[in-house]
Amino acid sequence: MQILNIIGSPRKNGTSARIAKSFVETSEENGASVKSYYLNGLNYKGCQGCEACHSKLDKCVLKDDAEELLDEMREADVIVFSSPVYYGDTTGQFKSFLDRTWSHVDVNYENENPYTSRIPKGKHAVVILGQGNSEDVHKDLVERFQMFMDIYGLQLHVIRATGLNGQANQDVTAFQEEANMLANELTKELAS
Protein backbone atom coordinates (compact mmCIF):
# COMPACT_ATOMS: atom_id res chain seq x y z
CA MET A 1 0.00 0.00 0.00
CA GLN A 2 1.39 3.38 -1.02
CA ILE A 3 0.58 6.54 0.88
CA LEU A 4 1.12 10.04 -0.38
CA ASN A 5 1.27 12.57 2.46
CA ILE A 6 0.70 16.17 1.32
CA ILE A 7 1.42 18.65 4.11
CA GLY A 8 -0.35 21.99 3.61
CA SER A 9 0.63 23.84 6.78
CA PRO A 10 3.72 26.06 6.77
CA ARG A 11 4.29 24.68 10.29
CA LYS A 12 6.15 21.43 9.66
CA ASN A 13 5.51 20.22 13.20
CA GLY A 14 2.21 22.00 13.71
CA THR A 15 -1.07 20.41 14.67
CA SER A 16 -2.32 19.21 11.27
CA ALA A 17 1.12 17.93 10.19
CA ARG A 18 1.49 15.94 13.44
CA ILE A 19 -1.95 14.36 13.04
CA ALA A 20 -0.98 13.39 9.47
CA LYS A 21 2.32 12.01 10.82
CA SER A 22 0.44 9.74 13.23
CA PHE A 23 -1.66 8.43 10.34
CA VAL A 24 1.35 7.67 8.15
CA GLU A 25 3.49 6.20 10.94
CA THR A 26 0.73 3.79 11.99
CA SER A 27 0.23 2.85 8.33
CA GLU A 28 3.99 2.26 7.98
CA GLU A 29 3.94 -0.02 11.04
CA ASN A 30 1.23 -1.96 9.18
CA GLY A 31 3.47 -2.32 6.11
CA ALA A 32 2.60 0.74 4.00
CA SER A 33 5.22 2.80 2.18
CA VAL A 34 4.98 6.56 2.54
CA LYS A 35 6.11 9.59 0.56
CA SER A 36 5.70 12.96 2.27
CA TYR A 37 5.75 16.36 0.60
CA TYR A 38 5.92 19.64 2.53
CA LEU A 39 4.24 22.09 0.16
CA ASN A 40 5.76 25.17 1.81
CA GLY A 41 9.24 23.90 0.86
CA LEU A 42 8.43 23.35 -2.82
CA ASN A 43 8.54 25.75 -5.73
CA TYR A 44 5.43 25.65 -7.84
CA LYS A 45 2.89 27.96 -9.43
CA GLY A 46 -0.85 27.90 -9.09
CA CYS A 47 -2.91 26.75 -12.10
CA GLN A 48 -2.43 29.10 -15.07
CA GLY A 49 -5.84 28.26 -16.56
CA CYS A 50 -4.17 27.37 -19.89
CA GLU A 51 -6.39 24.24 -20.23
CA ALA A 52 -3.54 22.40 -21.95
CA CYS A 53 -4.43 19.46 -19.67
CA HIS A 54 -7.79 19.31 -21.47
CA SER A 55 -6.63 20.02 -25.02
CA LYS A 56 -3.05 18.73 -25.49
CA LEU A 57 -2.05 16.42 -22.63
CA ASP A 58 -3.70 14.30 -19.97
CA LYS A 59 -1.62 16.01 -17.28
CA CYS A 60 -0.44 19.44 -16.22
CA VAL A 61 1.91 21.11 -18.68
CA LEU A 62 3.79 23.16 -16.04
CA LYS A 63 7.30 21.99 -15.17
CA ASP A 64 7.96 22.68 -11.51
CA ASP A 65 8.05 20.87 -8.16
CA ALA A 66 4.32 20.07 -8.28
CA GLU A 67 4.79 17.81 -11.32
CA GLU A 68 6.23 14.87 -9.34
CA LEU A 69 3.56 15.24 -6.70
CA LEU A 70 0.75 15.29 -9.26
CA ASP A 71 2.20 12.12 -10.83
CA GLU A 72 2.35 10.46 -7.39
CA MET A 73 -1.35 11.20 -6.90
CA ARG A 74 -2.19 8.71 -9.67
CA GLU A 75 0.00 6.01 -8.10
CA ALA A 76 -0.88 6.21 -4.39
CA ASP A 77 -3.55 4.05 -2.73
CA VAL A 78 -4.20 6.66 -0.04
CA ILE A 79 -3.66 10.40 -0.40
CA VAL A 80 -3.42 12.35 2.85
CA PHE A 81 -4.20 16.04 2.49
CA SER A 82 -3.61 18.11 5.63
CA SER A 83 -4.04 21.82 6.15
CA PRO A 84 -5.02 24.32 8.80
CA VAL A 85 -8.04 26.46 8.05
CA TYR A 86 -6.89 29.95 7.05
CA TYR A 87 -9.68 32.48 6.52
CA GLY A 88 -12.29 29.77 6.02
CA ASP A 89 -10.27 27.75 3.51
CA THR A 90 -7.08 25.73 3.28
CA THR A 91 -3.73 27.57 3.29
CA GLY A 92 -2.70 29.46 0.15
CA GLN A 93 0.08 26.92 -0.38
CA PHE A 94 -2.46 24.08 -0.34
CA LYS A 95 -5.03 25.88 -2.48
CA SER A 96 -2.44 26.66 -5.18
CA PHE A 97 -1.58 22.97 -5.31
CA LEU A 98 -5.23 21.90 -5.28
CA ASP A 99 -5.92 24.07 -8.32
CA ARG A 100 -3.20 22.18 -10.20
CA THR A 101 -5.13 18.94 -9.63
CA TRP A 102 -7.64 20.18 -12.22
CA SER A 103 -5.31 18.23 -14.54
CA HIS A 104 -6.56 14.99 -12.93
CA VAL A 105 -10.03 15.58 -14.34
CA ASP A 106 -11.05 14.98 -17.93
CA VAL A 107 -13.82 17.35 -18.96
CA ASN A 108 -16.48 16.88 -21.62
CA TYR A 109 -19.16 19.52 -21.22
CA GLU A 110 -21.49 17.76 -23.67
CA ASN A 111 -22.04 14.91 -21.21
CA GLU A 112 -24.64 15.08 -18.44
CA ASN A 113 -21.81 14.46 -15.98
CA PRO A 114 -18.92 16.27 -17.65
CA TYR A 115 -16.16 15.09 -15.28
CA THR A 116 -14.15 11.87 -15.54
CA SER A 117 -11.29 11.25 -13.15
CA ARG A 118 -7.86 10.38 -14.52
CA ILE A 119 -6.97 8.95 -11.11
CA PRO A 120 -7.53 5.16 -11.17
CA LYS A 121 -10.54 3.96 -9.16
CA GLY A 122 -10.54 2.41 -5.68
CA LYS A 123 -8.35 4.91 -3.86
CA HIS A 124 -8.87 6.82 -0.63
CA ALA A 125 -8.39 10.43 0.45
CA VAL A 126 -7.77 11.31 4.09
CA VAL A 127 -8.39 15.00 4.68
CA ILE A 128 -7.08 16.45 7.96
CA LEU A 129 -8.24 19.97 8.78
CA GLY A 130 -7.18 21.94 11.85
CA GLN A 131 -8.88 25.10 13.04
CA GLY A 132 -9.23 27.48 15.95
CA ASN A 133 -13.01 27.61 15.78
CA SER A 134 -15.42 25.00 17.11
CA GLU A 135 -16.81 22.12 15.04
CA ASP A 136 -19.93 23.94 13.84
CA VAL A 137 -17.79 26.52 11.99
CA HIS A 138 -16.29 25.87 8.51
CA LYS A 139 -18.42 22.78 7.78
CA ASP A 140 -18.72 24.10 4.24
CA LEU A 141 -15.06 23.28 3.70
CA VAL A 142 -15.79 19.59 4.30
CA GLU A 143 -18.74 19.75 1.88
CA ARG A 144 -16.49 21.24 -0.79
CA PHE A 145 -13.87 18.53 -0.26
CA GLN A 146 -16.59 15.91 -0.63
CA MET A 147 -17.54 17.43 -3.99
CA PHE A 148 -13.92 17.47 -5.26
CA MET A 149 -13.17 13.94 -4.03
CA ASP A 150 -16.36 12.67 -5.70
CA ILE A 151 -15.07 14.09 -8.97
CA TYR A 152 -11.69 12.38 -8.47
CA GLY A 153 -13.45 9.15 -7.48
CA LEU A 154 -11.58 9.06 -4.15
CA GLN A 155 -13.34 7.73 -1.06
CA LEU A 156 -13.18 10.55 1.48
CA HIS A 157 -12.32 10.24 5.20
CA VAL A 158 -12.19 13.46 7.20
CA ILE A 159 -10.48 14.24 10.49
CA ARG A 160 -11.33 17.66 11.85
CA ALA A 161 -9.19 19.01 14.69
CA THR A 162 -11.31 21.85 16.03
CA GLY A 163 -11.06 24.30 18.92
CA LEU A 164 -7.27 24.53 18.67
CA ASN A 165 -5.48 27.35 20.48
CA GLY A 166 -3.03 28.53 17.83
CA GLN A 167 0.10 26.97 19.34
CA ALA A 168 1.97 24.62 17.01
CA ASN A 169 3.02 22.31 19.86
CA GLN A 170 -0.32 21.91 21.63
CA ASP A 171 -1.62 18.50 22.58
CA VAL A 172 -3.54 16.88 19.72
CA THR A 173 -3.43 13.34 21.11
CA ALA A 174 -7.18 12.77 20.71
CA PHE A 175 -7.01 13.59 16.98
CA GLN A 176 -3.83 11.53 16.56
CA GLU A 177 -5.68 8.58 18.06
CA GLU A 178 -8.50 9.12 15.55
CA ALA A 179 -5.85 9.12 12.79
CA ASN A 180 -4.26 5.91 14.13
CA MET A 181 -7.63 4.16 14.18
CA LEU A 182 -8.35 5.21 10.62
CA ALA A 183 -4.86 4.07 9.53
CA ASN A 184 -5.49 0.63 11.06
CA GLU A 185 -8.89 0.38 9.34
CA LEU A 186 -7.60 1.42 5.92
CA THR A 187 -4.46 -0.71 5.96
CA LYS A 188 -6.58 -3.73 6.92
CA GLU A 189 -9.16 -2.98 4.21
CA LEU A 190 -6.58 -2.40 1.49
CA ALA A 191 -4.60 -5.53 2.41
CA SER A 192 -7.67 -7.79 2.08
Ligand SMILES: Cc1cc2nc3c(=O)[nH]c(=O)nc-3n(C[C@H](O)[C@H](O)[C@H](O)COP(=O)(O)O)c2cc1C
Ligand atom coordinates in the same frame (compact mmCIF):
# COMPACT_ATOMS: atom_id res chain seq x y z
C1 LIG B 1 -3.49 33.34 8.79
C2 LIG B 1 -4.36 32.53 9.69
C3 LIG B 1 -5.71 32.45 9.44
C4 LIG B 1 -6.55 31.66 10.23
N1 LIG B 1 -7.88 31.59 9.93
C5 LIG B 1 -8.68 30.80 10.67
C6 LIG B 1 -10.07 30.68 10.34
O1 LIG B 1 -10.58 31.29 9.39
N2 LIG B 1 -10.83 29.86 11.10
C7 LIG B 1 -10.32 29.15 12.16
O2 LIG B 1 -11.08 28.42 12.81
N3 LIG B 1 -9.01 29.23 12.48
C8 LIG B 1 -8.17 30.03 11.76
N4 LIG B 1 -6.83 30.10 12.07
C9 LIG B 1 -6.28 29.23 13.13
C10 LIG B 1 -5.60 27.97 12.56
O3 LIG B 1 -6.48 27.26 11.72
C11 LIG B 1 -5.17 27.05 13.72
O4 LIG B 1 -4.24 27.72 14.54
C12 LIG B 1 -4.58 25.74 13.23
O5 LIG B 1 -4.54 24.86 14.33
C13 LIG B 1 -3.18 25.84 12.70
O6 LIG B 1 -2.83 24.59 12.17
P1 LIG B 1 -1.31 24.08 12.06
O7 LIG B 1 -0.80 23.94 13.48
O8 LIG B 1 -1.43 22.76 11.40
O9 LIG B 1 -0.53 25.07 11.27
C14 LIG B 1 -5.99 30.91 11.31
C15 LIG B 1 -4.60 31.00 11.57
C16 LIG B 1 -3.80 31.80 10.78
C17 LIG B 1 -2.30 31.84 11.07
